[in-house]
Amino acid sequence: MRTMTAPRNGPRNAARLRPVRDPAPSKWGYRWQRWMLTPGVRTGLRLGVPALIVGLIGTAWSANDANRALIVGRYDQIKAAIQNRPEFMVTELAITGAEEELADVVAELVSVTFPVSSFDLDLEGMRAKVAALDAVSDVYVRVGDAGALEIGITPRQPVAVWRTAEGLQMIDENGVTSGNVALRAERRDLPLIAGEGAKDNLTEALALFRTAAPVAPRVRGLVRIGERRWDMVLDRGQRIQLPTADPVAALERVIQLQETKDLLARDVLLVDMRNPGRPTVRLQKEAVAATRNAVSTGANN
Numbered sequence: 001m002r003t004m005t006a007p008r009n010g011p012r013n014a015a016r017l018r019p020v021r022d023p024a025p026s027k028w029g030y031r032w033q034r035w036m037l038t039p040g041v042r043t044g045l046r047l048g049v050p051a052l053i054v055g056l057i058g059t060a061w062s063a064n065d066a067n068r069a070l071i072v073g074r075y076d077q078i079k080a081a082i083q084n085r086p087e088f089m090v091t092e093l094a095i096t097g098a099e100e101e102l103a104d105v106v107a108e109l110v111s112v113t114f115p116v117s118s119f120d121l122d123l124e125g126m127r128a129k130v131a132a133l134d135a136v137s138d139v140y141v142r143v144g145d146a147g148a149l150e151i152g153i154t155p156r157q158p159v160a161v162w163r164t165a166e167g168l169q170m171i172d173e174n175g176v177t178s179g180n181v182a183l184r185a186e187r188r189d190l191p192l193i194a195g196e197g198a199k200d201n202l203t204e205a206l207a208l209f210r211t212a213a214p215v216a217p218r219v220r221g222l223v224r225i226g227e228r229r230w231d232m233v234l235d236r237g238q239r240i241q242l243p244t245a246d247p248v249a250a251l252e253r254v255i256q257l258q259e260t261k262d263l264l265a266r267d268v269l270l271v272d273m274r275n276p277g278r279p280t281v282r283l284q285k286e287a288v289a290a291t292r293n294a295v296s297t298g299a300n301n
Contacts, residue, residue, distance in 0.1 A: 083119040090149050091115045097153040102135050106151060109133075118143045126151070135179045137172070160202060161187055163194040163221075173206075175199040195224030204247065208232065211251045215258060229274070237284075238264060240271045250276050 035041060062068055082088075091114050095103045110126045127141040130151060138154040156178035158170035168181040170190065181187050191209045198205065205222050208230060212219050220233045230247055232240040242250050250273040257263040263271070263281075270282035 083117045088118050089115045090118050090121065090143055090147055092148045093151070094144065094148045095151045095153065098155055102133075102153065102155060105133065106130055106153065110149075110151070112149060121149065134177045158187070158190055159206065160199075161190045161192050162199050163192060171199050171202065173202065175202050191219070192221030193224070194221060195227075197227035198222070198224040201230075205230065207248050208242070208251055211248050211255065214255055215264060218264070234264065238268060238270070241274050243274050243276055246276075247273075253279070 062071065090112075093107060093110070093112060093114070095106055098106060109129050112121070121143065123141045123143070127139055130136055130139045130141070130153065135155055136153055137156045140150075140152045142150050144150045156172045156176065158178045159173050160171055161181055161184065162169045162171050168184060168187075170178045170181055170187065172178050184192065191206070193199065193202070193205050201224065208222060209216075209219070212232065215234070218234045218236075218238075220235060223231045223233060225231055225241075229244045230242045232242065232251065234240070240251065240254055253276070254263065254271055254273060258265070267284045268281055269284045270280075272280040272282070
């Protein structure tokens with residue numbers, strides 16, 4: 001039998017025969033190392049984890065009612081200190097574009113006690129209140145640079161007075177009420193219209209008033225009849241009945257007769273133009289009686 005003899009330097013050679021361990025990481029270890037080297041993960045570990053810890057601590061602290069009340073109270077104090085700084089204070093009211101009477105109404109309506117912080121002013125609510133006034137067409141509300149609450153008003157411009165069962169109302173060119181008038185004498189500068197549906201035909205009414213300019217001092221107003229046509233009322237009890245269709249042309253004919261024949265200067269009670277092809281004139285009772293007497297006297301002679 002053949003025997004194996006141990007080689008010289010046995011332990012050293014045995015170490016050489018052992019397998020050498022591979023220093024490279026495993027597959028999963030490699031992936032873990034690569035993932036940890038990702039910039040997003042590194043940033044998350046550096047910032048996100050501390051932020052999460054702080055957030056958890058803050059949430060636990062604010063879960064206490066007393067702590068929350070402390071936070072709210074401190075916030076209100078800081079907010080009030082900022083809002084009440086001099087640069088944010090409003091000290092006066094400035095109303096522009098309105099007459100004194102309307103300005104007084106607006107000042108009473110907004111009802112602001114000065115000084116007041118601009119943060120405490122409901123500008124949109126004020127604007128809505130002022131815009132709801134009949135006499136106001138448009139309005140803006142803002143805080144000016146000089147610490148004044150500025151209200152700029154564009155008033156409605158009345159073009160006529162409308163007599164209704166409730167009284168006298170001023171209306172603008174769109175037929176929108178712009179205010180009330182106690183007495184007709186207060187707005188003699190505006191033409192007068194009356195009757196149901198008069199303001200719905202305001203454009204036509206204004207055209208008639210312009211046509212009647214040569215006799216304007218004698219015109220008392222226009223009356224809408226049956227919501228179909230107009231009667232022009234003059235002083236001395238005279239009336240011009242106008243047709244439904246093209247009343248302006250019919251009135252022009254009457255004005256021409258006045259300028260050439262002094263029609264309205266005579267004892268005429270009514271000029272009926274409802275049938276433009278056959279205008280009719282009605283005399284006053286005294287003129288009719290005088291005419292009959294003259295005819296009777298002439299017949300007797």
